[in-house]
Amino acid sequence: MQTVDLIVHASWIIPVNQARDVLADHALVVDQGKVVATLPSKEANLAYQAKEELDLAGRALIPGLINTHGHAAMTLFRGMADDLPLMTWLNDHIWPAEGKWVSSEFVHDGTQIAIAEMLRSGTTTYSDNYFFPEDAIRAILPTKMRAQLNFAVLDFPNNWASGPDDALAKGTELVKSYREHDQVRVIYGPHAPYTVSDEPLLKIKALAEEHGVGIQMHVHETQGEVDDAVKANGERPVARLHRLGLLGPHFQAVHMTALNDDDIRMCAETGTHIIHNPESNLKLASGFCPVDALQKSGVNVALGTDGAASNNDLDMLGEMRTAAQLAKAVAMNAEALPAYEALAVATINGAKAMNRHHELGSLEAGKLADFAAIDLSDIESAPIYDPVSHIVYATSRQQVEHVWIGGEQVVKHRELLTIDRQEMIAKASTWRSKIKE
Template identity: 45%
Template sequence: MSQPADLVINARWVIPVEPADVTLEHHAVAIRGGTIIDLLPQDLARTRYRADRTVSLPDHVLIPGLVNLHAHSPMALMRGIADDLPLMRWLQEAIWPAEGKYVSSAFVREGTLLAIAEMLRGGITTCNEMYFHPHAAAEAFDLLGMRAVIGLTTLEFPTPYASDADDYLRKGLAARDAWNGHPLIGFALAPHAPYTVADATFARIATLAAELDIPIHMHIHETAQEVADSLAQHGKRPLARLAALDLLGENFIGVHAVHLDDSDIELLQRHRCSVAHCPTSNMKLASGIAPVARLLAAEIRTGLGTDGAASNNRLDLFQEIRHASLLAKVSTFDATAVPAHTALRMATLNGAQALGLGDRIGSIVTGKAADLCAIALDTFETRPCFNPASHLVHVAGREHVSHVWVAGEIRVNKGDTVLQLNDTELLGFAALWQTRLSN
């Protein structure tokens, strides 16, 4: 007797990520209640499941939804506002002044909505977010049905959002309490960086992270100057300082991690930390090339992030997958560094595990949420296809994403987003804020 399913997806290829280095042909994914209930050959699926809906993807690759391990979504409204500057000039001369003048809950909500539409259309189903006004960000992710972990940004200096570190934490924790239990929205503590947060605040964050069992998400070792300044001010490299403050652990996500020496890698390995690699932002700001091959060799969980659209300038994880693989190869003179399946794992399961969500998302496995992305390989620029995994890294782009599901709900259908807002409304937000930011 056949079993009921809400949805069965038949695909030419399925790359489940778990087990590793596997590509399945002519397989189907069965979904019920937003959860994957089976992955099996299509012939068997036709006899085993009685589906309310069936989607056929005859020239497509089905993969887990992509996990953007580091983003500043509202900065989609600042796309291109200050290009061709190094990090600290970019922050001090352009970004921080603009944020001081314009950032509000409306800015965050509308910028996040714009970013979500871009990310979903590019196959991203989960975003690890870091910005101000977390309640407004949560409203946006909730409205458009995207999975998110929202960082409670903390700084020592005042902004229009908060007056000091205690105020940032108080407001952030209130937002977490208000959204606690939401099926798609979680939270992380997000101290901005070692150079903007004091030891006493770090100590409090370490205590809160342990009490609440949530990740710590922060920029770390992004530039050589950051490391030099830490040595001059604290007598320690940034990661060593954080280790002394008991901040490092399995829940710690270090963003960028470009300038690492052997002692830094040993600390990340020993404490089982994760790294969010943002290759395009690191290139654009001339910060350097993260030693990804060494991180992976040390079994340090490394995912991929876009960073914000003001320093990328795309929220495009396919671009990050390609850049991560190519930069690893050219920086090590090793063409075997970060092969295709490894790059795909970085963009899916590694990011999910870093967020503490590896048992729920990141691979196509029975019992996990049906966060899925289909990529069409049916156009002349994607033919012929000898190796679908390699094609996803080196040939296809976000423009080839045809379908996206979050917890079994369709969010992109044949390339068009299925959202509570239409493109005209989203473009209106962009036009409004461009006018304000231009004044």
């Protein structure tokens, strides 16, 4: 018998593989941080012996969720400026608050609080667009969470950088330092077409190509953004980005509401990834991303929560449910984004957008052992005909019982093992007292 680090037996394993399997009474075999095999529990007992073995009857194992867009430190602004349209929210509340409060300490503390929330929700990888990325990294590393950091680039100065050239100089050093890092990757994060002009965008394109990394950008967040761009220069934002050469398989376009057929065609032809943020878009009345039309055109659609200041949580299970339901309403088609595909949008599709699908996003031999166990044993999940349907349509994040990253357990019976939860609650309270003064 082969000796391995860990065997987890579960009532269901949902690997999110190409065949879209649901594996009943199977075991996940893990060694040296990677998945060795998924096979029936009886066969696993004959082929392997483990240093640690768990029997999780009534539980489903899924790949760790991948939150493909957010602003982690903005968790400290959660609920601060609700029920406002996007530009009022930004101009009158968020940008002034950021100008006053965003700092190394703010980013470090806010990032760790966000990671604690995400881990307890089954998220094992997230993407973050914000300032002071070096301090975000300092917060991330002890937690074991994986992250893609898209450092913010804007035409105007902010607390982290005096302008786009300063941001690019600082950020590119991090790109180079973390290019092959197992836990953290750094890419370019121009904020939006209306805050970044052509010259820095062309520099970003050249630098991203030079270093072989991606670009993530808010694009077509509202109809107003599109209308203003057309009025100002006669060109839709997607068309402008296409003309500048930014669209492509390394470009992650966030939000993408208010799309026409030409926008969708350009994304499909270039291999551009779309990052869907349904709950933030709904709350800010930003519009609807046409997920069904994009997927039917062959566009990869991934899922993100956006920041807790505009959502107001970082719950990817809730985001999945909203995405699945909203896709049906927008397409006027009950078959749009079925449950298993919604789970794929929250896992393997996010890995594809980050260009890490060869190692993340599904539970298959050779991939990193990032996974969560969801408790489906109680009355809220009875009866079970299809566990995937339950996970998408009838499961809350409180049912996320255990989480592993690289085969190391980071949540056990809902208790965080790499972050002090009480310390995070205290830090959040301290920041609230400062900000509310």
